[in-house]
Amino acid sequence: MSIDRTEWGVAEGYVREYGHFIDGTDEPSIGGERIERHNPASGELVASWPAGTITDVDRAVKAAVRAFEDGRWSGLTASQRSDVLGAVSRKLKSDWKRLALIESLETGKAISQSADEIPWSGDMWDFAAGQARALHGDSYSGFGESKLALVLREPIGPVGIITPWNYPMVVLAQKLPYALAAGCTVVVKPSEFTSGTTLELAQILREAGLPDGVFNVVTGYGNPVGQRLAEHHDIRLVSFTGSTATGRKVVEASASNMKKVVLELGGKNPNVIFADADLDAAVDGAIKAFVYNSGAECCSGSRVIVERSIMDSFVAKLDERLDTVSIGDPLDPATKMGSINNKPQYEKILKYIEIGKDEATLVRGGGASPQLGGLFIEPTVFKDVPLDATIAKEEIFGPVIAVIPFDSIDDAIHIANDTEYGLASSVWTSDLATATKMARKVNAGVVWVNTFLDLPSEIPVGGVRQSGYGRENGRYAAEEYTVVKTVVLQDPSAAPRYLV
Numbered sequence: 001m002s003i004d005r006t007e008w009g010v011a012e013g014y015v016r017e018y019g020h021f022i023d024g025t026d027e028p029s030i031g032g033e034r035i036e037r038h039n040p041a042s043g044e045l046v047a048s049w050p051a052g053t054i055t056d057v058d059r060a061v062k063a064a065v066r067a068f069e070d071g072r073w074s075g076l077t078a079s080q081r082s083d084v085l086g087a088v089s090r091k092l093k094s095d096w097k098r099l100a101l102i103e104s105l106e107t108g109k110a111i112s113q114s115a116d117e118i119p120w121s122g123d124m125w126d127f128a129a130g131q132a133r134a135l136h137g138d139s140y141s142g143f144g145e146s147k148l149a150l151v152l153r154e155p156i157g158p159v160g161i162i163t164p165w166n167y168p169m170v171v172l173a174q175k176l177p178y179a180l181a182a183g184c185t186v187v188v189k190p191s192e193f194t195s196g197t198t199l200e201l202a203q204i205l206r207e208a209g210l211p212d213g214v215f216n217v218v219t220g221y222g223n224p225v226g227q228r229l230a231e232h233h234d235i236r237l238v239s240f241t242g243s244t245a246t247g248r249k250v251v252e253a254s255a256s257n258m259k260k261v262v263l264e265l266g267g268k269n270p271n272v273i274f275a276d277a278d279l280d281a282a283v284d285g286a287i288k289a290f291v292y293n294s295g296a297e298c299c300s301g302s303r304v305i306v307e308r309s310i311m312d313s314f315v316a317k318l319d320e321r322l323d324t325v326s327i328g329d330p331l332d333p334a335t336k337m338g339s340i341n342n343k344p345q346y347e348k349i350l351k352y353i354e355i356g357k358d359e360a361t362l363v364r365g366g367g368a369s370p371q372l373g374g375l376f377i378e379p380t381v382f383k384d385v386p387l388d389a390t391i392a393k394e395e396i397f398g399p400v401i402a403v404i405p406f407d408s409i410d411d412a413i414h415i416a417n418d419t420e421y422g423l424a425s426s427v428w429t430s431d432l433a434t435a436t437k438m439a440r441k442v443n444a445g446v447v448w449v450n451t452f453l454d455l456p457s458e459i460p461v462g463g464v465r466q467s468g469y470g471r472e473n474g475r476y477a478a479e480e481y482t483v484v485k486t487v488v489l490q491d492p493s494a495a496p497r498y499l500v
């Protein structure tokens with residue numbers, strides 16, 4: 001049964017209408033056009049926001065530049081900034097229901113998952129609040145008694161943040177609080193499909209005491225809004241999460257003023273299961289790794305690489321356990337997997353499933369579930385997938401896995417690394433030597449052993465190869481938003497002379 005929407009903060013049938021958020025106020029777009037968002041699980045109109053223009057981006061950047069230069073945020077003490085971030089964290093942890101509902105209405109994801117994601121985001125704000133105070137530079141004193149060198153960490157300047165539709169609040173929480181902790185001001189462009197919670201957050205930030213102009217949101221399409229932000233001369237860093245193809249465009253656009261870029265891109269992540277693994281745990285992990293968030297997960301374990309000796313028992317158990325995954329109404333707390341987020345993504349996944357049918361053996365699923373009334377796709381399992389198959393190579397970003405056999409640990413390492421990506425990986429084994437070798441040899445930003453999508457705020461995440469660069473979360477995240485400045489202090493009475 002669905003949750004009571006009124007009790008969760010947004011009555012059934014209510015359509016939320018937003019403006020951009022610029023310099024502390026809600027503003028319409030200069031162009032006047034709007035984007036309507038329909039719930040992908042039901043088709044119901046749930047919200048609308050402006051289709052921003054270049055002029056809107058320029059206005060928001062101007063506000064962020066002004067707020068940066070007059071020091072209304074960067075000039076505060078770290079402890080004052082930390083207080084604001086902490087207040088946001090407390091709000092997200094205690095008052096999450098309305099945001100969780102909005103997240104599910106706009107993304108189609110299961111409400112049980114959204115109900116985790118908002119407090120999880122709050123935890124990142126909490127961690128970043130600590131980082132605001134922990135950020136520090138360095139000093140050198142080995143040059144004799146009359147000289148000292150200091151290494152300062154200063155905020156890099158106004159930052160652009162571009163986020164995707166799969167985790168609107170979580171991805172924002174991996175970036176925004178760290179940028180604010182460092183003293184930066186920000187312009188965010190959320191996905192055209194899921195801008196609601198980012199705009200709701202603006203109100204929370206205002207109530208928490210963030211000065212006007214420090215946080216700005218311009219909604220709209222990737223081009224022109226994201227493109228303009230990535231190109232803008234007054235933006236000093238762009239942090240982007242999304243596809244590798246768009247990431248490349250962001251890098252190209254950044255050349256306009258040589259701005260720094262932090263990229264969290266796609267993956268074709270290996271999930272390697274050895275014969276000595278706890279099979280129940282490995283099957284459960286493999287299911288979470290492609291069903292969670294309907295597979296729209298950059299760390300998704302989309303290549304399941306299984307030791308040949310257990311292949312049949314693994315696939316049989318996987319098939320059996322998938323019977324227990326409830327798919328359907330995202331607002332039913334019992335639902336594990338909701339709908340696909342948007343029509344282009346839905347069509348893309350179905351196209352890959354058809355390609356897979358020609359490349360490998362279909363074990364389960366294999367199509368849409370139109371009887372559920374929205375953009376639903378069955379969890380789909382392919383086995384005997386050749387290494388050069390399209391479904392073994394390309395990111396599908398849906399509930400589809402390619403199961404691939406291996407014969408030895410070296411074989412497993414070779415297959416795991418046979419990709420242009422390198423975001424995440426999982427290994428399931430009870431042998432420490434196997435775990436250690438895999439952890440050292442797999443090319444990925446993270447190696448999970450006997451667990452999946454285990455992301456406490458303390459640990460950094462990010463990719464290698466075409467999965468991007470730069471790190472989010474952990475102490476590294478706030479540092480990304482700083483520049484290092486060196487100061488050399490010389491006692492003038494002992495200053496070395498050039499012309500003597």
Ligand code: NDP
Nearest residue numbers: 163164190191192221222226227242243246265266298397
């Ligand atoms: P995109 O990479 O296009 O979208 C991510 C964000 O970038 C969105 O806010 C988008 O805007 C924006 N954007 C689009 N074009 C530009 C541009 N030229 N300059 C700056 N920003 C831009 O992903 P899609 O939504 O098109 O999804 C396509 C594929 O990307 C998926 O199938 C999946 O494979 C991958 N993906 C990976 C994600 C990850 O977490 N690594 C997340 C999402 C997608 P808008 O959408 O509003 O137009």
